[in-house]
Amino acid sequence: MEMANDKYRDVVADSIANYVARVPKALDARTSHAAKSVLVDSLAVSLGALGHPAAQRARRHAYRFPMKEGGSVIWGTLQRTTPELAALTNGVLLRSYDYNDFFVGKRNSGHPSDMIGGVIAAAEWAGASGKELLSAIAVGYEIVAAMFDSFSTYPGGWDYTNLTSIGAASAIATVLKLDAPQIREALAMTVVPHLASDEIESGDLNARGDLTMWKRFNGSDAVRNALQACLLASVGVEGAVRPFVGKYGFIGKLALKEDTIPELLQLLNPEKPLSRVAETYMKRWPVGSVAQSAIQASLAARAQIKDLSQIKQLRLFAEEGAYEHLVKIRENPFQPISRETADHSLPYIVTAAVLDGFIRTESFDPERVLQPSRQAFLRDKVTVEPAPELGSLAGGKLKRAEAGYLSRVEIELNDGHVIKGEARPFPGHPKNPFIDADLEAKLRENAAPWGGEERIERLTDQLFSLDTLTNTRSLTELLAFDAPIDTPVQGEELAES
Structure with missing residues (x-):
């Protein structure tokens, strides 16, 4: 039996799972502050996009599956839905205005904060503490950074979300306290069923003269799939045996080079403290x-x-x-x-x-x-x-x-x-980083028109003291409010919620 296990071993899935399970979750002051900064920036972007047409359509879908108790908040509303649908719906907000953070690795780049909606939904559903939420975000960013350094999605024409979904699964698994075997199965169910093409970046215009709306969904859809995979793994569902290195596995399908695997494995060292969330880039203005x-x-x-x-x-x-x-x-x-x-x-x-x-x-x-x-x-x-x-x-x-x-x-x-x-590094770049006042201003500028000054002030205070919260639901309660965000879109009347 051991020989069979060795024969069908997936070194990538096993290594990521073991890393996520073993790496110490305690954060030093710099990493904890960086994780808080990511949350502030992400919620600023998200709440500022509540009226975006893509966000409205996502909510129209989520409203059809309400949960009166439990579940997760649909941000900017008083309604709840399943954690998976909350991850999808709230995650659309992050990409609506191309305003969230981005990470550039040696071989790939993308938006690790795509995961934030799903990680918060999972933390809310599980009743995780604020400190556990911050640790999960740090784990997720660590995995995304390692994937971006090791693998390129460009040769096969695949979207960056194929890599960020692995970080999302790792972060959500941390929130849900999955063990290494469960994390391995969650990774398998994340990468095999949901390969995402880069066709959304083709530049083709639709009938309205716009780029595809799916660009606003692709990140949160990947995170929704990662959350579903973690929930399935938590009840014993199993994925592909060799999801990464198998004949038709992730590495083969994405036309990745197997000689980059040793580099990935070297980066996944659980003896080193979590730190790479502090390397992300942020944006001052809502463009690429x-x-x-x-x-x-x-x-x-x-x-x-x-x-x-x-x-x-x-x-x-x-x-x-x-x-x-x-x-x-x-x-x-x-x-x-x-x-x-x-x-x-x-x-x-x-x-x-x-x-x-x-x-x-x-x-x-x-x-x-x-x-x-x-x-x-x-x-x-x-x-x-x-x-x-x-x-x-x-x-x-x-x-x-x-x-x-x-x-x-x-x-x-x-x-x-x-x-x-003159040509200079922009605000939010590591050479010109945001300070707390910049993040607070971005949150207030984007979110106060929807949530009100008093609520956003309380939200800001809570985000910067998140490690003192015993339950993440104290945070999501501030994201549950009745904003006038569901208006006619492109001449359509929104369905009654």
């Missing part, structure tokens, strides 16, 4: 990561201009990755027609920053995007060029990210004077 430096440079230049009518030309010089992602591969980036085409257009993003003096979620409202004067400025006065000296594709994404996805701006006035916005 590669546009953050460009916004900073544009706002800095704009602050020096007294009369915007005197602008003759706005020239943006962007590192090659930003140019590739937000100009070259986009359809008509100088003529956006919707929210999604605008917030994925580097020319429009810098135009909005200069004309308005800010970038907020309303910067991409269709009526603002389509203003004739704005479209004319964008068409006639804005140029964007790749600047390999700021970051090159050949140098790799990690190097560009570590520099800060740099962009610089030159604004030429009618009198020939040129005003410059």
Whole structure:
């Protein structure tokens, strides 16, 4: 029997499971604070997106499966649903405005905070303490960081969520106190049934001229699947025997190289304390990561201009990755027609920053995007060029990210004077990190319009003292409120809840 077990052993599944079960869950002060910061940032983003069309549709689905007792809160409402549906529904909020954190590893990048909705739903359902929630988040980020360093999803055309789901399963398993054999089965049921294609990043536009709405669901769907896998494993359900290294397993399907497995195993050292949640990048503005430096440079230049009518030309010089992602591969980036085409257009993003003096979620409202004067400025006065000296594709994404996805701006006035916005790491970058006041401001700015100043002040206090809470439900009670968030979407009347 032992020979059979050895023959069908999956070293990746076993190693991750053993690591998650064995790694000490006590956090040092730096890691605990980083986990709290992730929660503050994630809830700021989530509560600010309560009115987004994708979030409304997710709630319409969840409302059909109410739970009067138990279950998990549907954020921004007084209703509850199953933990899995709460993970899906609340997780959509995180990706609605492309405003949550991101992590760049040696071989992959993505948004580890996708897991937050699912981890909170599991903690609420299980009655976990605040300290246990923080530890689970730290475990999840540790696994995501290791996966991003070891594996690339790009060769097979797969989405990053295939890797973040493994971190989510690890975090949720920690909350649910699964043992190593159960964690192994949960991992098997996470990675084999739910391979996600990167087709959502194709840039194809739907009938409304938007990118696919599923981009707002893909992360939370992966986390929902991870939560379901953990719940199934907790009652004895078993997954594939060799989910990672089998003939048709995860590594083979994603066209990953098996020679990266030793690197992953080396990273999964339970003797080292949890720490990598502190390495995540955060965003000051609700657009993709590669546009953050460009916004900073544009706002800095704009602050020096007294009369915007005197602008003759706005020239943006962007590192090659930003140019590739937000100009070259986009359809008509100088003529956006919707929210999604605008917030994925580097020319429009810098135009909005200069004309308005800010970038907020309303910067991409269709009526603002389509203003004739704005479209004319964008068409006639804005140029964007790749600047390999700021970051090159050949140098790799990690190097560009570590520099800060740099962009610089030159604004030429009618009198020939040129005003410059320098290329610098953006707020939230490890070289220009948020302080607590920045996080509090982001939470207040995004969440107070929905939850009210008093509630958000209490939420802020509770998040920064989370390790003193005996039950996570004290936190989720503050996320349960009756906000006016269910309104007609795209001409449809929302179903009664």
